[in-house]
Amino acid sequence: MEATNEFLTRIPHGSDGKRRWPLELKARIVAETLIEGATVNGVAKRYGLIPSSVSDWRRMARTGKLVLPNLDGMDFVPVQIEGPKPLEVVPAPPINLTCVELLKGGVTIRLAVDTPAARIAETAL
Template sequence: MGATSEFLAMVPRRADGKRNWPSELKARIVAETLIEGETVKAVAQRYELIPSTVSDWRRIARQGKLVLPNLDGMNFVPVEVEAPVAQPVPTTSSGTIDVVMGDIAVRLDAATPAPRIAEIARALAT
C-alpha cells in the first residue's frame, strides 16, 4: 500500500482539501473495475476512494464522457437484445375493452387479441 500512498500524494488537491482527479486517472481507475475478478469496492479501497465515487465515474464513462484505456485482463461481454414478448391485454372488471375515437365507441371482449384491437383502432382513425 506504500506505493499507492506515494502515488496518491502526487494527485493535486483543491482549496477545500479534496483531490482533483485528472480525467485520465479517473478513466484508468474505472478501467480497473472492468478487469475480470476486480470489484468496485476493491479498486476504490486501493485508491482510498469511496465506492460510490468510482460508481459515479463508471456512469460518466457509460455516458461516453470518459474514455477508458485498454488494460490487460479487461473483458467485455457481448450484449444480446431479446425480442419483446407479447403482453396479455389487461382485463377490466367488466370483462370488456372500449375503443373510443371521437364520437364512436366500440366495445370488445377483454379476450380480443391485441392485433385485432389495433386493426379496429386504425380503422376508426381513418
C-alpha cells in the same frame, strides 16, 4: 500499497483540500473495476476513495463522459442486438362521412361530402 500511497500524494488538491482527479486517472480506475475478479470496493480502497465516487465515475463512463483505456484482463460482455420487431398493423375503423363541417366565427358550415376541395378551401377563408 506503499507505491499507491506515494502515487496518491501527487494528485492535485483544490483550495478546499479535496483531491482533483484527472479524467485520465478516473478512466484508469474505472477500467480496473472491469478486470475480471475486481470489485468497486477493492479498487476504491486501493486508491483511498469511497466506493460511491468510483460508481459515479463508472456512470460517467457508461454515458460516454470518460473514455476508458484498454487494460489487460479487462473483459466486456458480448452484445447481441435484436432485430426490429414487426409492427402490428391495426386497420382503422371505416369512417362514414355524410358531410364536412367547418367552424368559422362561431358558425358551423356543413358541406356535402362530395364537395370539391377547392370549394371547401374557399369556404374556409
